[in-house]
Amino acid sequence: MTGRARGAEIGPVGENTPVVILVRPQLAENIGAAARAMANGGLFHLRLVAPRDGWPQEKAWRTASGADRILEAATVHATLADAVADLHRVFATCPRPRHVIIETMTARGAAASLRDVAARGLRSGILFGPERAGLLADELAHADTLVQVPLNPAFNSMNLAQAVMVMAYEWWTAADSTPPARLVTNETRVATKGELENFFRHLTAELDACGFLRNPQKRPGMLRNIRAFFQRGEVTEQELRTLHGIVTELARGRRVLGRIEPDMLMDDEPA
Structure with missing residues (x-):
């Protein structure tokens, strides 16, 4: 449609990424929201089969949040057969199977299969039915996998965009190498074992000086417990510097108190 900004940069459009096929979609807002979900997961090819209100529809752009290129490149097909004619594998999402005998996968299993199809240079598509009733039995017959x-x-009710988002997410994460957990250190870094040992020596010396480790029988076990506490996670260099400062200030405060405590104790002692 003319007079509109091109929208966000949504990344490279791969030739073999799965085609998202919306069958008889009813609301323009849902088409736009589905395009947004596609862009989140790296799916950029959209086909519309017999959209109820025709195409294009301005309202779709309002809910696409910048995924304009997907909407602009979307193709319209009169029949599902035409929409899948150039594909090698077709997957269909449907919460209620229409008494068909068909291979069924979870979204995660389907994403792994879609990745395998793409790696072999084959084209695939994912069917999504209309908002109210989903795909009909005759439409499911065009799919290899449910x-x-x-x-x-x-x-287990999902709207159209949510269903597209689930598949887009699984497609993306099937090839994503992001670790399940990581420590964000910003300007600092994880401390080395040597730096940690240096702090432990500092801490032990001050604990000895203040009498905390005065019981010789318990001292080894107490030191092991203290060491285990600091070894448990990935302490950063900045955190160690802060801990050094805390120990130093506590020791300084103890020495200052040590100079004034005798007079205070003399005043407080009973006659």
């Missing part, structure tokens, strides 16, 4: 998302069986 995709079902394991959700709360007492309430």
